[in-house]
Amino acid sequence: MLRFRIVFGLGFLAINFLFGQQASSDWQTYYEKSNFKATPRYTETVEFCKRLADASPMVTYTTFGTSPQGRDLPLLIVDKNGNATAGQVRRSSNVVFLIQAGIHSGEIDGKDAGLTLIRDMVIYGKNKDLLDHVTLLFMPIFSVDGHERFSAYNRFNQNGPEEMGWRVTAQNYNLNRDYLKADSPEMQAWLKLYNKWLPEFFADCHVTDGADYQYAITYKIDQYGLLEKPVIDWIGQSYLPTVKPAMEEVGFPLQEYISFKKAHDPKSGMSSWVTPPRLSDGYVAIQNRPGLLIETHMFKDYKTRVSATYALLLNTIKVLNRDYTKLRDLISAADIHIASEKFRTNPFTLKYKASADSSWINFAGYSYSKEKSDLTGGDWYRYTKDTVTWKIPFFNKFESDIQVKLPEAYIIPVEWTQVIERIKLHGIDYKILREDKKIKVASYTFSNEKWSARPYENHHTLTFDMTEKEEERTFPKGSYIIPMNQQTAKVIANILEPRARDSFFFWGFFDSIFEVKEYVEDYVMEDYARFMLSSDADLKKEFETKMAADSAFAKSPKKIIRWFYERSPYWDKRINTYPVGKIFDKTVLDQITK
Numbered sequence: 001m002l003r004f005r006i007v008f009g010l011g012f013l014a015i016n017f018l019f020g021q022q023a024s025s026d027w028q029t030y031y032e033k034s035n036f037k038a039t040p041r042y043t044e045t046v047e048f049c050k051r052l053a054d055a056s057p058m059v060t061y062t063t064f065g066t067s068p069q070g071r072d073l074p075l076l077i078v079d080k081n082g083n084a085t086a087g088q089v090r091r092s093s094n095v096v097f098l099i100q101a102g103i104h105s106g107e108i109d110g111k112d113a114g115l116t117l118i119r120d121m122v123i124y125g126k127n128k129d130l131l132d133h134v135t136l137l138f139m140p141i142f143s144v145d146g147h148e149r150f151s152a153y154n155r156f157n158q159n160g161p162e163e164m165g166w167r168v169t170a171q172n173y174n175l176n177r178d179y180l181k182a183d184s185p186e187m188q189a190w191l192k193l194y195n196k197w198l199p200e201f202f203a204d205c206h207v208t209d210g211a212d213y214q215y216a217i218t219y220k221i222d223q224y225g226l227l228e229k230p231v232i233d234w235i236g237q238s239y240l241p242t243v244k245p246a247m248e249e250v251g252f253p254l255q256e257y258i259s260f261k262k263a264h265d266p267k268s269g270m271s272s273w274v275t276p277p278r279l280s281d282g283y284v285a286i287q288n289r290p291g292l293l294i295e296t297h298m299f300k301d302y303k304t305r306v307s308a309t310y311a312l313l314l315n316t317i318k319v320l321n322r323d324y325t326k327l328r329d330l331i332s333a334a335d336i337h338i339a340s341e342k343f344r345t346n347p348f349t350l351k352y353k354a355s356a357d358s359s360w361i362n363f364a365g366y367s368y369s370k371e372k373s374d375l376t377g378g379d380w381y382r383y384t385k386d387t388v389t390w391k392i393p394f395f396n397k398f399e400s401d402i403q404v405k406l407p408e409a410y411i412i413p414v415e416w417t418q419v420i421e422r423i424k425l426h427g428i429d430y431k432i433l434r435e436d437k438k439i440k441v442a443s444y445t446f447s448n449e450k451w452s453a454r455p456y457e458n459h460h461t462l463t464f465d466m467t468e469k470e471e472e473r474t475f476p477k478g479s480y481i482i483p484m485n486q487q488t489a490k491v492i493a494n495i496l497e498p499r500a501r502d503s504f505f506f507w508g509f510f511d512s513i514f515e516v517k518e519y520v521e522d523y524v525m526e527d528y529a530r531f532m533l534s535s536d537a538d539l540k541k542e543f544e545t546k547m548a549a550d551s552a553f554a555k556s557p558k559k560i561i562r563w564f565y566e567r568s569p570y571w572d573k574r575i576n577t578y579p580v581g582k583i584f585d586k587t588v589l590d591q592i593t594k
């Protein structure tokens with residue numbers, strides 16, 4: 001063939017282009033062509049994804065939503081049999097691995113690692129057999145609008161690429177706080193995709209800030225109780241024991257996500273936490289599926305970080321391809337257990353607290369000193385490049401802090417449309433109340449409510465005290481009945497139990513229940529209060545005691561009027577009461593849903 005073309009007059013350069021160096025470099029990624037220093041823009045990224053899909057029958061390019069600025073959210077589906085729907089893949093018995101890059105689009109290592117890895121597999125045939133039982137879903141850039149706020153000055157601490165995207169979306173949402181409350185269009189699209197596919201494994205690629213140390217890459221994955229125990233055991237006994245030595249072998253020893261007891265001070269010991277479901281790895285865990293947080297270290301150069309991410313993704317695919325049957329079975333068993341009556345008989349943990357217990361770990365750091373800054377007067381941690389290994393305590397044990405008894409179902413009055421719309425995004429099954437109905441429910445009343453002074457993720461979050469009460473309440477036709485005998489039971493409890501860390505109550509979706517919306521004129525109450533005192537001896541006694549004991553009250557005409565108003569039949573009976581009801585009685589549930 002080569003000789004033939006020379007004979008027919010093609011020059012050396014053309015031959016070289018068709019068969020030699022140029023032809024293979026044609027599949028080089030933008031990142032490789034830049035000598036590992038730069039990352040492609042959105043358009044170039046999408047073009048490369050489409051080229052992969054055109055060139056390989058294993059790759060499908062699709063989109064799963066649109067950003068507020070009108071960009072498609074790109075997705076590559078990589079499947080050895082060319083399957084491209086959740087149904088096809090499920091029937092093929094493959095496990096699904098969702099790899100997400102660019103949720104914080106300045107931390108973009110995952111995009112270049114993923115594109116290179118997929119190119120290596122589907123174009124160069126490298127490690128192709130690892131796709132025998134694994135289907136990849138790859139999001140090269142999740143926060144697409146943030147990604148196009150492109151600059152060399154977006155990540156102060158970070159050593160490359162030359163330019164990069166911004167941390168948050170165009171609407172200034174941090175997508176990695178939005179998994180449960182789902183405010184952003186990007187997250188709403190993500191949740192629809194996720195709940196269609198329910199991937200057995202998920203990885204979210206970031207670059208961390210924080211102290212300086214030797215590790216190029218760190219990770220976090222639930223081992224503390226969000227997941228069911230058999231899945232946690234698989235992580236601790238199969239996944240990590242395979243991946244850790246494999247990463248060590250290629251020069252990227254893995255350490256768990258690094259956060260020190262005292263900021264920037266390694267010798268104070270490392271602490272961990274149970275991830276709340278506002279974050280990706282916490283969210284997928286309450287969907288009963290392991291989520292791997294990948295964090296490369298900001299000071300390592302871009303090539304080192306992308307290579308470390310590539311290695312961890314590749315080694316994860318290896319384990320998934322080996323353990324695919326086991327992991328699938330463990331997850332479906334967890335799904336069945338969570339939907340079972342047995343699961344609801346045990347108290348459910350809404351919040352965890354760290355125990356004082358710790359274990360010892362070896363930590364590969366750099367020696368450092370703490371000096372007094374003559375500029376700020378504060379502590380100045382100065383790291384050297386002298387490597388040192390310390391034995392430090394790791395506080396990674398947790399116990400239940402707040403628990404709750406789960407009902408057979410929750411019921412949400414039909415008018416709470418904002419809450420209901422979001423519930424639907426989470427793949428939660430529901431039934432509709434067919435007629436107005438008086439139903440015996442447990443619910444909550446609140447007091448001491450306080451909102452954060454500053455906004456956090458576009459909300460003023462809420463702290464409060466509460467008491468539980470039982471009552472018969474009439475729910476309107478069309479109300480949403482959410483039975484707990486489903487795979488998403490942990491998601492439902494995290495959304496609807498007010499004390500859960502990311503409950504919709506905490507985020508302020510029910511704030512209007514605290515507002516007094518009807519009024520009494522004080523001169524009208526003057527008469528009515530006298531009537532109340534004369535017709536109710538107990539009330540009179542209560543009033544006199546209050547006046548004697550509470551001088552601020554006794555001096556405030558406003559408070560006194562309000563006191564009588566609250567005790568009058570005109571007071572709003574629903575104020576400070578949770579509109580959502582908990583149905584514990586199975587026969588009641590059967591009756592309203594049959």
Ligand SMILES: [Zn+2]
Binds near residue numbers: 104107206207
């Ligand atoms: Zn991040």
